[in-house]
Amino acid sequence: MIKHGGKRNGAGRPKGQGVYGTSTKAIRVPEHLVEDIKDFSMNGGYKIPFFSSMVEAGYPSLAEDHIEEMLDMNNLLIKNPDTTFCVKVTGLSMIDAGIYEGDKLLVDSSIPPAEGKIIIAAIDGMLTVKRLGYIKGKPFLLPENPNFNPIPILENSEVHIWGVVTNILRNL
Structure with a gap:
């Protein structure tokens, strides 16, 4: 019986050969x-x-x-591609840090958050961009606009720091 088509053992280019030195995958593109x-x-x-x-x-x-x-x-712009993501800014709480509404922020989740760093944090499920700081020894998320109040990081609040802002992207 003669078979046509389908996978045959030993057929095709051995993996790791060719221009790329690794296995390849065919894709369809316009x-x-x-x-x-x-x-x-x-x-x-x-x-x-x-x-x-x-x-x-x-x-x-x-x-x-x-x-x-x-x-x-x-x-x-991107030191750690596997841990870097981008978010878009809304609001005016960081204008004195040069972060304006509509800006896009590059954020690296592999950089440890530290005092003075601008971070992206989720507080009780809401995302915000603020500077991490301390007031009287207690942690706060600090705005960079005097019209906004610092946000205390309370023991019972759910705070998750997504990462540290590394770059601001803005069209002029």
């Missing part, structure tokens, strides 16, 4: 994205030019036309 995905994969993400010229914040200076390197934005 044809118009194939080149973008290849470029992203082969270059390790999107990279943008980083010019060696300094930008004067005072009087203008002569610009040099020299690219120092290509910056990988993933490496620049």
Whole structure:
């Protein structure tokens, strides 16, 4: 009896061979994205030019036309990809820390929360961004706007710290 199709023992490329040196998986993507995905994969993400010229914040200076390197934005902004996530800010309690409504915050859950760090915390199921601090030796979530009150971290409240804010992303 002759069989056609199906899995055959020993057929196909042995795992770990080929361009990638590891097993691969075929995926379906829209044809118009194939080149973008290849470029992203082969270059390790999107990279943008980083010019060696300094930008004067005072009087203008002569610009040099020299690219120092290509910056990988993933490496620049995200130190621990497996533990980093992004949240969007609502409210005005952190404006004196430069965090405004609509900003996106990169948060790393692997960084230990410490006094003075800006954190994302869940209090009784509600998320907030505040600075971790102490008042008279007791822990508080401190706003960075005098119109808001510090939030005490009480022994009976359910507080879970999701992570430490590492970057603020904002469109100008």
